[in-house]
Amino acid sequence: MKLKYVIVAASVVAVLVSSLYRPSAINSANLGVVKDTLQTSRLSFAGRVKAPTVAGSSHVWIYTDSAAEFYSVSTAGLKIGDTLTIGTGSYTIASIVDADEFTLTGNLASGDADDTDVIYLKSKPQHVITFTTASSIASGFFRVLIPAATSNFNDTAPDSTGFDFASGVAGTASDVSGYTFVTPVATVSGGTNCPSGWHCLEYHYTGAGGVGTTITLNIGATNGVNTPIAPAPKSGHAEGTADTYSFRVQNFANASDPTGTPTDQSTGKIGVIESVRVTATVDPTISFSIAGIASGANPCGTGTTNQTDVTTVTGVNAPLAVPFGTLSLNTFMDAAHLLTVSTNAANGYIVTAQENDQLGKDGGTTPFIVDADGDNGLANETTSDTWDTASGNPGFGYTLKSVSGATVPFTSTGANFNVRTFPSIADPDSPLVQTIMSSTGTADAHTANVCYRISVAATQAAGDYENQITYTATASF
Amino acid sequence: MNTKCKIPLFLIFIFITLLSPGMIHAAGYGLSLSPPLLRVNIKPGKAITQVFTITNLNNEDKLLVARVVPFSESDESGNPKIDLKTNPTWLNYINLANATIKLGSPFTVKANSSEQLILTFSAPMTAILRDLYATLLVSTYSNQISVPYQGSQISATIGANMLITIHSDVSPPTLLKINQLAPVSGSFIKFGNFYLADNITPIFFSSSVKNDGNFTSETKGIFKITDQKENPIYLEGILPVYVITNAQRTLLNINGGKFSFTPNLTQVGYFKATVQIKTDNSNAENSNDIFFFPFKIVIGIFFTAIFLNIIYRTTKPKVSD
Numbered sequence: 065m066k067l068k069y070v071i072v073a074a075s076v077v078a079v080l081v082s083s084l085y086r087p088s089a090i091n092s093a094n095l096g097v098v099k100d101t102l103q104t105s106r107l108s109f110a111g112r113v114k115a116p117t118v119a120g121s122s123h124v125w126i127y128t129d130s131a132a133e134f135y136s137v138s139t140a141g142l143k144i145g146d147t148l149t150i151g152t153g154s155y156t157i158a159s160i161v162d163a164d165e166f167t168l169t170g171n172l173a174s175g176d177a178d179d180t181d182v183i184y185l186k187s188k189p190q191h192v193i194t195f196t197t198a199s200s201i202a203s204g205f206f207r208v209l210i211p212a213a214t215s216n217f218n219d220t221a222p223d224s225t226g227f228d229f230a231s232g233v234a235g236t237a238s239d240v241s242g243y244t245f246v247t248p249v250a251t252v253s254g255g256t257n258c259p260s261g262w263h264c265l266e267y268h269y270t271g272a273g274g275v276g277t278t279i280t281l282n283i284g285a286t287n288g289v290n291t292p293i294a295p296a297p298k299s300g301h302a303e304g305t306a307d308t309y310s311f312r313v314q315n316f317a318n319a320s321d322p323t324g325t326p327t328d329q330s331t332g333k334i335g336v337i338e339s340v341r342v343t344a345t346v347d348p349t350i351s352f353s354i355a356g357i358a359s360g361a362n363p364c365g366t367g368t369t370n371q372t373d374v375t376t377v378t379g380v381n382a383p384l385a386v387p388f389g390t391l392s393l394n395t396f397m398d399a400a401h402l403l404t405v406s407t408n409a410a411n412g413y414i415v416t417a418q419e420n421d422q423l424g425k426d427g428g429t430t431p432f433i434v435d436a437d438g439d440n441g442l443a444n445e446t447t448s449d450t451w452d453t454a455s456g457n458p459g460f461g462y463t464l465k466s467v468s469g470a471t472v473p474f475t476s477t478g479a480n481f482n483v484r485t486f487p488s489i490a491d492p493d494s495p496l497v498q499t500i501m502s503s504t505g506t507a508d509a510h511t512a513n514v515c516y517r518i519s520v521a522a523t524q525a526a527g528d529y530e531n532q533i534t535y536t537a538t539a540s541f
Numbered sequence: 542m543n544t545k546c547k548i549p550l551f552l553i554f555i556f557i558t559l560l561s562p563g564m565i566h567a568a569g570y571g572l573s574l575s576p577p578l579l580r581v582n583i584k585p586g587k588a589i590t591q592v593f594t595i596t597n598l599n600n601e602d603k604l605l606v607a608r609v610v611p612f613s614e615s616d617e618s619g620n621p622k623i624d625l626k627t628n629p630t631w632l633n634y635i636n637l638a639n640a641t642i643k644l645g646s647p648f649t650v651k652a653n654s655s656e657q658l659i660l661t662f663s664a665p666m667t668a669i670l671r672d673l674y675a676t677l678l679v680s681t682y683s684n685q686i687s688v689p690y691q692g693s694q695i696s697a698t699i700g701a702n703m704l705i706t707i708h709s710d711v712s713p714p715t716l717l718k719i720n721q722l723a724p725v726s727g728s729f730i731k732f733g734n735f736y737l738a739d740n741i742t743p744i745f746f747s748s749s750v751k752n753d754g755n756f757t758s759e760t761k762g763i764f765k766i767t768d769q770k771e772n773p774i775y776l777e778g779i780l781p782v783y784v785i786t787n788a789q790r791t792l793l794n795i796n797g798g799k800f801s802f803t804p805n806l807t808q809v810g811y812f813k814a815t816v817q818i819k820t821d822n823s824n825a826e827n828s829n830d831i832f833f834f835p836f837k838i839v840i841g842i843f844f845t846a847i848f849l850n851i852i853y854r855t856t857k858p859k860v861s862d
Contacts, residue, residue: 120766120802121776167795171775348578352699353571353598384570384681386693401695409577411782414620423693460693489625496622504618505797516693533693538676538700539577540619541783 095330096196096276100210100311102189102294103286107307107336108222109185110296111136113150114164119177122158122168124150126183133216133224134182135297138163140304141338142185149184151176184222184296187336188230188288193281193313198328200242200273201317207326208235208281209262209312210292212253217263222296226309227263229253234290235265236282242274248281257322262312263292266322281313294336306335350407352415352537354384356400357513363400364465364476364515386516386533393522394455400515403500405470405507409539412504416497416536417514419486423460423529431525433518435485436461443483445498448474451483454519461485462516469510470501481517486533497536504540570697571598572605574679579703580757580783581662582711585670588663590638593701595658595679597650606647606682607658609635612674612702617749617791619782621702623676631673636661647682664707672756672786673705704757704783712821715754717784719792719827722748722816725799728837735811735830739837740804747799748792748816750825752784759783760792762818764800766831769811775802779818792816804833 112127112134128137139160142148146157148168153176156169175181193208213223220230235248248267251258258264267281284291298307310333314326357363388397407413423433436459438449443461451457461483464472476482488494501512573596583589597603611629612621635644638659642648650656660677680698706713727744729736738744752758760782766775778795794800802814815828 116773116776118773118776120774123776123778349573349575350577350699350701351571351573351596351598352697354695354697355570384695384697386695388692399692404571406573407577410780411619413577414618416623419693496624496626499620502618502620504793518692529692531693532696534680534696534698536623536678536698536700538621538623538702541578541580541615541621541702541704541785 095198095313095315095328098195098313098330098332099193100332100334101192101194102334102336103192104187104189105306105334105336106187106189106294107136107141107338108187108294108296109136109141109148109183110134110222110224111183113177113179113181113183115179117172117177117179119172119174121177122171123161124166124168124172124177124183126164126166127180128164130299131180133296135224135299135301136183138303139166141297142166146185149182149186151178151181182221186220186222186230187294188284188291189294190286190291191283193283193311195279195313195330197273197275197277197279197315199315200275201315201327202272203270203318204273204316204320204327205266205268205318205322206237206279206281207312207314207316207322208265208267208283209259209314210265210283211295211309211311212261212263214261217253220293222293224296224298226253226261226295227292229263230291230293232290233263233265233284233292235267235284237267237269238280240277240279242271242277243269243279244271245269250283259323264322297338303338306337308333308335310334348407348409348539350409350413350537350539351405352535353404354535355402355404357402363402363513364463364481388516388518391518391520393520393524394458395519396454397518398515400513402467402511402513403470403535404509404511405501405503405537406509407507407539410506411540412502413507413510413537413539414502415500415512417486417500418497418534418536419488420532420534421488421490423518423531425525425527425529427530429490431527433520433524433529434459435488436483436517436519437485438483443485445485445487445495448482448484450480451517452479452481456521458519458521458524459483459485460516460518462514464500465513465515466501467511467513469503469507470512471503472501472512473499476515481515483517500535502540570603570681570695572596572603572679572697572699573598574677574699574701577701579701579705581703581705583662583664583705583707584709585664585668585707586666588661590659590661593658593660593677594655595650595699596655597652599652601652603650603652604647604682605650605679606645607637607642607677607679608645609660609675609677609703612676613787615785615788615790617789619790621674621676623678623700631668632675634663634665634668634673635675636663662703662705668707670708670713671706673703673707674785675703675705676700677703704785706756708756713756715752715756715758715786715823717758717760717818717820717823717825718751718753719816719818719825720749720751720789722746722814722827722829724814724829724831729831732832735832737832737834737836738804740806740808740833740835741837743801743803744831745799745801746814748827749789750784750792750818751789752786754823755786756822757783757785758823759820760790760818761820762816762825764792764794764814764816766802767813767815768808771813774808774812777801779816806835806838808833809835 114125211226213226218229233250237245251264314329438451443449463476614622725747728739728742764777780793818825
């Protein structure tokens with residue numbers, strides 16, 4: 065029995081001794097909540113120029129099949145306003161035509177439009193790395209490793225397998241209690257104490273350190289200066305799917321060899337993806353409005369001599385009438401309307417005018433107030449004539465003035481009221497309609513004034529005279 | 542209530558009414574119509590429905606009337622020449638499917654609200670394969686011919702154009718012909734069949750296309766300048782517009798301007814300006830030869846040489862015998 069106890073005790077002692085003699089390896093602690101927040105997760109663009117792109121033109125076609133290191137095969141990652149490197153020149157995107165075409169704000173220079181010339185969009189997001197410390201390490205340093213390509217990782221061109229060093233990267237760090245940072249040191253992949261496949265940034269500090277302290281380290285700047293270039297799409301990249309990369313954050317004791325084992329370290333993930341081009345559809349539409357112009361306004365001409373008596377009587381409450389009221393013999397009476405057209409139709413709009421007949425007494429056809437032919441008898445539906453003398457030149461007519469944007473076929477100049485007559489449906493010799501305002505492109509509230517003028521002779525029979533004028537606004541096709 | 546009480550109350554009511562008139566809204570006319578253009582390809586025996594939205598932009602209800610009128614021509618800017626006098630039988634293919642709104646009958650659109658005009662186009666099996674062009678017009682409506690003053694009554698109309706092709710094919714063949722492609726501004730002269738142009742001055746071109754076929758086509762294509770080896774040295778897209786049958790359209794660049802090319806000093810010799818249209822149902826091309834030469838610089842050097850020669854001759858000291 066005694067021997068039995070001795071054997072058990074000896075076994076226990078043997079196990080304890082062997083455990084103490086060959087302890088298991090101890091891993092370094094993990095830094096807490098490690099994040100690398102990119103200013104933008106946008107991929108860089110690495111594509112190639114394709115024929116028929118030519119120098120001197122602003123239109124660019126791109127290859128839709130990939131080649132080594134050029135895996136951007138559609139315009140999905142581009143947007144208007146992006147600055148691109150094409151060949152050796154710098155250009156700005158004016159519009160995205162379709163999946164393989166876009167236009168530039170300027171023309172391509174010679175040498176930048178050859179087949180397979182490079183097209184780069186260099187996305188340079190600032191990295192903001194945050195974590196909490198796991199150990200209190202006095203006057204040590206942090207090291208951040210971001211992925212780099214194994215070749216051409218410092219040629220200022222986007223790489224498909226990592227960040228490009230862009231000829232120089234700088235870091236910054238924010239001082240916190242226990243950590244007072246000195247200027248960080250950035251080392252390109254394969255440089256001193258920096259392993260191949262990674263770019264390294266060391267953030268040395270003085271101070272006692274601390275446990276659970278939140279640290280913020282930056283790589284690059286928000287304006288892209290001294291900032292690594294984000295990767296272009298990987299080989300086999302699927303649009304809309306992020307390419308992911310790992311990064312490391314390490315905490316070393318004072319004067320440690322950075323190639324050695326850090327006291328604490330963690331690994332995190334970052335993802336880069338094409339920017340999302342936001343599109344929205346606006347339905348095409350055309351809007352047309354007519355408003356009366358208040359009495360006393362000076363809607364046509366330049367407001368001298370005769371134009372000063374354009375005492376418009378239309379008034380704001382009569383947008384669909386030209387109420388001249390009671391006329392004085394051999395005296396002008398004026399009125400005016402403001403026409404407004406808006407359309408997003410690409411080819412613009414046209415507004416035409418026509419009258420049903422000349423102004424007829426009590427709505428009849430005769431007697432009537434003739435359409436004016438001006439002072440010289442030259443005015444008709446398509447030709448204008450000055451009309452500044454009421455006596456001896458009775459009639460009814462109109463003139464135009466473009467207020468904003470609209471193209472009008474004629475206007476009054478200075479003191480002269482240049483008159484034309486409305487095309488008449490009742491007159492077989494008259495053109496059907498006449499254009500009074502138009503535009504060949506989209507219109508944002510184009511406006512024009514239509515100024516009416518009437519004068520009657522002493523021989524005009526008494527009565528109410530009226531007709532109907534139709535304005536028609538349509539979009540061009 | 543006796544009469545003595547009623548009279549003062551009535552007077553107070555009249556007094557308040559006169560002193561506090563109701564707010565008067567400025568009457569106006571403002572309408573919008575969407576879409577302003579409808580392009581339809583339809584097979585005989587089929588029908589399509591398109592909703593047009595008419596919006597009353599005023600603060601008061603408006604009485605409107607809708608109608609469809611044909612047009613057969615357009616100007617070079619794509620503006621229809623609406624013909625109110627004709628009434629072809631094919632207008633019967635077009636109707637409104639609204640329960641309460643009919644073509645030619647007035648309807649009310651409430652203030653600041655919209656109405657949908659559900660337009661149906663039914664092409665009978667026996668319909669002739671051709672293009673039909675019409676405009677949906679929505680006009681102000683008044684059943685009062687006489688106005689209480691003399692003058693003109695204004696009828697305001699807004700319209701949406703419809704380009705309808707009846708054919709079994711999606712893109713029936715048509716015939717586009719580019720009438721001319723010629724420089725219109727810049728420093729150039731015409732010499733025989735080609736143009737002599739200065740190569741430090743921008744040169745602008747005008748061009749137009751005519752549709753001699755029976756179906757509408759679209760102007761998709763490019764304007765290009767090529768060198769002697771037919772290599773393009775400049776490209777511009779053509780603004781896509783519709784060309785209806787028997788109509789002519791001005792061709793513009795993608796920005797709505799004239800085609801232009803700015804040569805440089807190294808570009809000397811024969812070049813070719815070409816307009817190419819290539820669409821689903823038609824192809825067309827026209828070109829012009831241009832000889833670029835630094836005329837302005839040569840002339841400048843020539844006159845400078847003459848000037849220097851004159852200076853030299855006038856300042857040269859005379860040798861006395």
